[in-house]
Amino acid sequence: MSLPNQKPDLEDSINVTETHGRLAREAAACVREKRIAENGSEPISLWLIAACGLVLLIAGGILGGAGKLFNYGAVFQQGYVRTPPPGVAESGPQPKEALAAYMAKGARIYSVKCNGCHGPDAKGDGANFPSLVGSEWATGETDRLAMIILNGLVGPTSTGKTYGGAGGMAAQGAGLSPEDLAGIMTYVRNNFGNSTGDIVTVEMAKAAMEISAARAKVGQQVTAEELNAEHIKALPGEALDPKALVDPLTLAPVTAAPAAAAAP
């Protein structure tokens, strides 16, 4: 767009009409616009300063509530125990039948510790990892199975075949609680087509850990010779009725609690 003639037109020159015509046609909105004036310098009112000061105080209070910067203790309460609301009986987790509770615990541990090698169907791969399905050592004496799980195994297995080369199976005992060990043994012995029908109790698992700690070659993987020489026996402890009720978290037996009354 060319600028209009800058000569001040005082006469009846054509420019005046032309310019004003263009202004009216094209720039009417811009012509009636007001200019943005110089910035004002009115004083800031006291009540605004007071309101902002009040908010500053509140914000300081919020920040102060944070306590120490990494105050995890306020969020994660050590040893927290859920308390029932006043006037309501403690419901807590519902007791479950023992076999189902042990199996559920075992299934969780299996998926973390065993699944990677023995596979989701426990059939192994035939070359490096043996199958647990129908295995004599898996379904036989509980002491022998516990030693393998806790310490690992090197050399030939129950079928006489050696799996996994010179390394064998690594020990899985690190981080296992007696409840975990009991759960996983029960799970392997009653799943994947195995069905011994018995439960390896927490008490038996505790005993297994004691036996394992008292081995002559503690810290090394077990071998077929050692297993056959010392561990062909059942773990000590009272058998548990698969239908007995236990707490699904601690696996501790509950005395025939009135399950119906505890329901909300």
Add this chain to the structure above:
Amino acid sequence: MSPITSTTHDQDALLRAGIDRSLRHPVMFFLTSGAFWLAVSIFLGVIASAKVHSPGFLSSCPLSTYGRVFPAHLNALVYGWGMQAAFAMIIWLMARLSRKECTMVGTILTAGHVWNLGVAIGVVGILLGHGTGMPWMEFPSFAWPVLLISYFAIVIGSFIQFRVRPEGHVYISQWYLLAAMLWFPWIYVTANTLLHCLPGHPVMAAGINAWFRSGMLFLFFTPVALGTAYYLAPKVTGRPVFSYSLAKLGFWSLAIIAPWAGMQKLAGAPIPYFLPYLGAAATALLFVPACAAAVNTLRTMLADRETLAASPSLRFTVAGIAGLLVLAVSAVILNLPGSSLRLTQFTLSGYGFEILALYGFFTLVMFGATYFVVPRVTRREWISRRLIKVHFLFSVYGIITVALVAIFGGLQQGMGQEDWQQPWESATAYAKPYSVAITFSWCLILFSNIFFFIHLLLMWLGLGRRSTHPTLLVHGHHPSSPHGAEGDIDNAGPGHAAVH
């Protein structure tokens, strides 16, 4: 008026008219397609809100389930309407304030089409079930680089215009707009690379996402709306901005405080303990920049009651700034960790706060600016006073209902949730009457925005009134009309148009 000043005044008006004309298609493209997405978003919002009180509504089709419709609603609102309205105002205001015509119309229009395509694919992607599940970032993850590149193509011209501006004063609006233009890529790139390219711990990812949402509100939409309001207030009333030092306080406190806000959404989550408190304190402190800017612009605008009654731009802007004041107060009230913060985390309140910022403040200011800008870039006046009035009434009353009802209803809902002896269902029962009110108000807002879209489209097509006199909200031939008597182009002779 001496002949010399008259000529400079006319020259200046022609320069501004030339700048406006050069931006006709970019500005109208962003505003019109933005208004379309606004209508789409509110339509989806109506469905999403209806599901809060009537879960069975439209539940047979996976396309229209809450988990898809609600994110589609918010993303269409943010990227479809909010960003595009902001683009229109950024390119127009930066060109005007830098006094440079736009020379990149082709680039801007191409990038604008790519942006719209990205938003369309994103919204359809969400509705088809490919959303990412991260609030405000639900578009399928290939969309964000597309949007980012088109963003730079759209605003690069405004950066250049600012760089080559005539020497002199940098106006308040330019501070805010330039800051928003720089802050948006910062938060957008940070959040998207951290969540899409370098995924870390998912809990921290939720924290980054909350920071991103707060950043979009307070580091992009707020400065754009404030820059626009600081332009409109003195421009329409012809009065100086109330206080320059208050403007400086408002800008710098926003720049310092806003980046810290956001993580209070994760109060109680296993992230470093101080982060939610820091976020809550920063959000409460946003009262200071919001209040400073609101008081400054309101004192400028309210001084001229006659213009306020007549000018749709001013009325919408005043309503938006009033929304900013409510936002500032609720930022303090909703972020007290001991009492209210926990009530806002999983309730309607969080939604109410975001809608208050996005619609009750930002969008109303954008409407005001739209009513100012469109007659200039199209060289036609708005067709119907009545449409503008209806738009104003429905928008303002509708959004007051949506935002306040959501905030207070959400607090009720939160109290229901906190009562851990009651089933969760009873908390939903607390929220039910409020959500019915929200659905109803969204329907009213949808109705007015469909007409707003049609009005804009007609203006873009050049079907506006050919007149030298603006469409004002008071009736014509009013003796006190600030723009003089009504008239049309044929009898407005030389000099008549240049009264003000």
